[in-house]
Amino acid sequence: MLRAILFDIDGTLADTERDGHRVAFNRAFADAGLAWHWDIARYGELLAVAGGRERILYFIQSDAQEIPLAQRDALARDLHKSKTAHYAELVDAEQLQLRPGIARLLDEAHAAGLILAIATTTSRANVDALLAHTLPTAATWFQVIATAEDAPNKKPDPQVYQVVLNQLGLSAKECLAIEDSALGLRAALAAGIPTIVTINDYTRDQDFTGARIVLDDLGAISLPHLQAWHTSA
Ligand code: XBP
Ligand code: MG
Numbered sequence: 001m002l003r004a005i006l007f008d009i010d011g012t013l014a015d016t017e018r019d020g021h022r023v024a025f026n027r028a029f030a031d032a033g034l035a036w037h038w039d040i041a042r043y044g045e046l047l048a049v050a051g052g053r054e055r056i057l058y059f060i061q062s063d064a065q066e067i068p069l070a071q072r073d074a075l076a077r078d079l080h081k082s083k084t085a086h087y088a089e090l091v092d093a094e095q096l097q098l099r100p101g102i103a104r105l106l107d108e109a110h111a112a113g114l115i116l117a118i119a120t121t122t123s124r125a126n127v128d129a130l131l132a133h134t135l136p137t138a139a140t141w142f143q144v145i146a147t148a149e150d151a152p153n154k155k156p157d158p159q160v161y162q163v164v165l166n167q168l169g170l171s172a173k174e175c176l177a178i179e180d181s182a183l184g185l186r187a188a189l190a191a192g193i194p195t196i197v198t199i200n201d202y203t204r205d206q207d208f209t210g211a212r213i214v215l216d217d218l219g220a221i222s223l224p225h226l227q228a229w230h231t232s233a
Contacts, residue, residue, distance in 0.1 A: 002230040003174040004115035004143075005105075006164055006193065010122055011180035011200050014096050014130060017047065018202070021122075023095075024086035025052070028079045031086075036064065044202050050121045050154035050183050053080040084123055091129040098134050099198070101218030106138045108223040117144040119164045119177065119188070121154040144168055155183045161191035176230045178218075182206035196229055 010016045022043040029036040036059070038046060049058045056076040060067050067075060090096065109116060116138075120127060124147040131139035144167040151160035165172060172192030179185045179195055181203045188195040189210045197203075197211040198218050208214045212229040215221065 001174065002114065002176055002227050004117060004168055004170055004176075005109050005226065006117045006119050006161065006175050006177045006188070007142075008177070008179045008181075008184045009118060009120040009127055009130065011203060012099070012178055012184075012198060013102055014098050014134060015200055016096055016122075016126075016130065017200075018043065020087060020090050020096050021052065021083075024083045024090060025056070025079075027086040028082035031082055032079060047181070047202055048183075050156070051148060052083055052122070053077060054154060056080060056083075084125055087126055088129045091126075091133050094133060096130065096134070099200075099217055101221055103135065103138070105218055105221065105223065105226070106135065106141065109226075110138065110141050112223055114223075115168060115170070116142050117146070117164050117168060118142050119146050119160045121148055121151070121160060123148050155181075156186035156190065158187050158191035161188050161193055165191065165193075176212075176226055179211075182208060185211055194230055196226070 007013055010021065018040055022038055026037055046055050046059060049055045053076050056079050057072060060072050060076065106116065118127060127145055127147055144164050146160050146163040150163045153159040161177065165175070173194070175193050177188035177193045177195040179188055179197055180200055185195050185197055185208055194212055197208045197214045199214060199216060212232060
């Protein structure tokens with residue numbers, strides 16, 4: 001029986017990547033006097049690396065080899081800290097909105113007594129900022145919010161989902177994960193959790209083998225649909 005719905009944040013709850021995280025990275029680079037710019041297409045490639053600090057490190061290794069090896073970790077950490085501050089400013093400026101169906105599905109699930117939780121590789125500050133601006137009421141409904149701080153091994157590693165399952169005290173099969181990306185799907189499946197996928201422009205061509213269903217968005221989806229996909233297999 002479905003007891004809990006586990007939501008990814010970036011790309012699932014809101015389209016945060018193109019106009020949120022990407023812009024924040026570029027502002028951090030500019031502040032640091034770096035002539036780096038991640039355009040929309042390049043950022044799509046870089047999304048293959050989960051985690052903002054890891055993404056910067058990967059970029060340095062591939063595109064900025066002039067940075068001495070000994071300085072790379074500290075630079076990536078500093079840039080990521082600055083990027084997180086810029087992201088909060090973008091959220092404060094209400095640049096990011098929920099994807100279709102999210103608010104309604106949360107209402108329906110909460111009213112039905114289902115447990116709600118979040119499993120994301122982004123930082124806690126980013127989740128808190130986004131929830132405060134887009135879901136002020138529902139923010140308190142999430143029984144567990146597991147983030148990069150709780151699970152340093154980023155998706156597709158299942159760690160963040162395992163943290164959620166442990167904290168909820170539920171088995172994987174009692175849960176349904178909602179993800180937008182192949183990395184996220186692989187993380188949830190590796191934790192044994194049935195998963196549905198809601199694609200976006202960055203993820204639509206990815207491999208979603210193993211998903212219960214792949215949807216354009218959740219705009220026409222209601223709780224009985226989720227329950228049916230959970231029990232199908
Ligand atoms: C989200 C990510 C994150 C964000 C950046 O993945 O990969 O790294 O792009 O966030 P998912 P941070 O949706 O699968 O959780 O800079 O805070 O890491
Ligand atoms: Mg995601």
